[in-house]
Amino acid sequence: MVYEQLKRDVADFKLVPGDRFTENELSERLGVSRTPVRQALFRLQQEGYVEVLFRNGWRVLPFDFERFEQLYDLRMVLETTAVQRLCTDETKIDRALLDQIAAIWLVPVAERSTDIRQVAQWDEDFHCSLVAAAGNAEMTRVHRDVTERIRIIRRLDFTKQARIDATYEEHAKILRAIQRKRSDPAMMLLRAHIQTSQSEVRKITLHQVHLARAA
Structure with missing residues (x-):
């Protein structure tokens, strides 16, 4: 599941607080379409792990x-x-x-x-x-x-x-x-x-x- 993989990446510091990335980059790395990536990112956003950047992809938030x-x-x-x-x-x-x-x-x-x-x-x-x-x-x-x-x-x-x-x-x-x-x-x-x-x-x-x- 894309959500679980991305959450593991945050937990394992493969995605470090402050890192910026695009949905396309994650899609290519995980070998999936953008739809499940976007859904996973919105879920992680609700949980406070990432934020969307206006016209510039996503960013991993600092640990709160x-x-x-x-x-x-x-x-x-x-x-x-x-x-x-x-x-x-x-x-x-x-x-x-x-x-x-x-x-x-x-x-x-x-x-x-x-x-x-x-x-x-x-x-x-x-x-x-x-x-x-x-x-x-x-x-x-x-x-x-x-x-x-x-x-x-x-x-x-x-x-x-x-x-x-x-x-x-x-x-x-x-x-x-x-x-x-x-x-x-x-x-x-x-x-x-x-x-x-x-x-x-x-x-x-x-x-x-x-x-x-x-x-």
Whole structure:
């Protein structure tokens, strides 16, 4: 899908903030007509990644860190609220979802995955499952929308093995606190986990943009 490819190009810094290009250039590179390229670009424009230039093609917008921080703030509220409910409300909890993520994250060190893409997907599933397991469909819907919008930078958190190891440790602590119905520690651990990830992603994004511009 053209949209997904172009979004990956932005995420992988093949299209660097400030780059200018035309629909024809992208059509030739991707081997498709201009119609799907234009449709994809308008969708990316709505999401704040590119802008159309009057009679002069398109431009990749700078990363809007303020917007991403606002999304992370919303994510924090949704996830900590969900964790509080998981620890205090027995009636609507989806135990099967919690068991599924426990089977992935509560494993011996020797059984941990080192596959960056897999861990990134599992991390997203972990946080989405925490919210979904709390049993509020509207909260789950909003959280999935936030997840989709921050995915482009969030996956950068798993480019180093140390961050993968830390994610396993932090997820395990959060899950154990939930299993023990310890609401305050669970929320504190989750809040610290999200804040650390947010900080790492910001640093990596700035570094990657610098490298891409210097190339």
